[in-house]
Amino acid sequence: MGKLRRPGAYVCGIDAAMDVVGGKWKVLILWALNQQTCRFGELRRLVPGVTEKVLSSHLRELEADGIVHRVVHAEVPPRVEYSLTSLGVSLNDALAPLGAWGRENILAVAVDARPPQS
Numbered sequence: 001m002g003k004l005r006r007p008g009a010y011v012c013g014i015d016a017a018m019d020v021v022g023g024k025w026k027v028l029i030l031w032a033l034n035q036q037t038c039r040f041g042e043l044r045r046l047v048p049g050v051t052e053k054v055l056s057s058h059l060r061e062l063e064a065d066g067i068v069h070r071v072v073h074a075e076v077p078p079r080v081e082y083s084l085t086s087l088g089v090s091l092n093d094a095l096a097p098l099g100a101w102g103r104e105n106i107l108a109v110a111v112d113a114r115p116p117q118s
Contacts, residue, residue, distance in 0.1 A: 020065050020091070025050045026058050027095060030084070033068065034092045037083040067091060 010016040021027050025047060032038060032046040044055060059082060062068040067088040073079040084092065 017091075017094070020062075020067065021095070023058065025054060026062065029055070029058055029062065030067070030088065030092050030095065033082060033084045033088065037081050039079065039081055043082065062088070 010019070021030070028047045028050070029043065032043055035046075038046065040055070040059075043059075044050065044052065047055065050058075059068060059070070063070050066085055069083050069085045069088075071081045071083075073081070
């Protein structure tokens, strides 16, 4: 991680990891960037519901943590692209089993809980 955002030591590795990916939007940003390098507007479309302010803030935090790489192209108007660093790719790899667990357990429960169609 690029910097420690909380005072004090972490209790465990999960505590440290959750500090990096905590919040509603960061894992969705990571998922989108795992698919492709994106410009800011593309990310907004790929993460529906996130505001520009929150997206910008989360991208800055992920960049400071060494998860996201930001490239500014010297053009008029300026073009900025975001991609995952190798650390970001490894974080997505670590999150993959959690996603699989959610698909197998949470989504399956939601499908099973629907009333039968007649």
